[in-house]
Amino acid sequence: MSFYLNNIMSDQMFDDLLKEKRILLVRFGYAAEKDCERLDRMLASINQMVSRYFAIAAYETRDVTELLRKKYNITEETRHILVFFTKGAPIYVSFCKRPSFQICEYIPGVEEMLSLLIMVHQGITHNKKIINVYGTYFENKKSVRKLEKQET
Structure with missing residues (x-):
């Protein structure tokens, strides 16, 4: 159970x-896993800023019912994924590869998470079926600096 986000406790x-x-x-x-806690803290820190447009919640894998497990392909091995929903359906997101509604990419920080939320919101506003997220938003600052040093 997440201490940082609202927890979904039932199908209802x-x-x-x-x-x-x-x-x-x-x-x-x-929620007990390190990566999940990091995601929860990150989402909690921006929750109030984006609450007008996004409802953010945590659903423990062990609490997901069999029907939802089959519908959204949730298994016991599901450690930390993000899924966006609009109009009752999951949203497909592409990180320069085959689109999926399960986001398991590493998101380095709050700025990248906000970028992701903005891109998803813009995609939904423009009725996109697949939302493309480009990798440059998710490269951490160290790797960008390394690239700049290599060029000089």
Whole structure:
């Protein structure tokens, strides 16, 4: 159970969140794991800023019912993934590869998370079926500096 985000405890709570007009962002995984806690803290730090457009919640993998597991391909091995929903359906996101509605890419920090949320919101606003996220938003500053040094 996440100490940083609202926790989804039942199918009814999940269905209620899906019916909202805001975009739903659900973190599936195990809150006790280090990467999940990092994601939860990051999402909690921006939750108030984006609450007008996004509903953010955590759903523990062990609490997901069998029906939802099959529908959204959630397994016991699902450690920390993000899934965006709008109008009751998952949103496909592409990180310069085959699109998936399960986001398992490493997101380095709050700025990159905000960039992702902005791109998803813009994509939904423009009725995109697949939202393309370009890798430059997710390169950490050290790797950009290394590239600059290599060029000189």
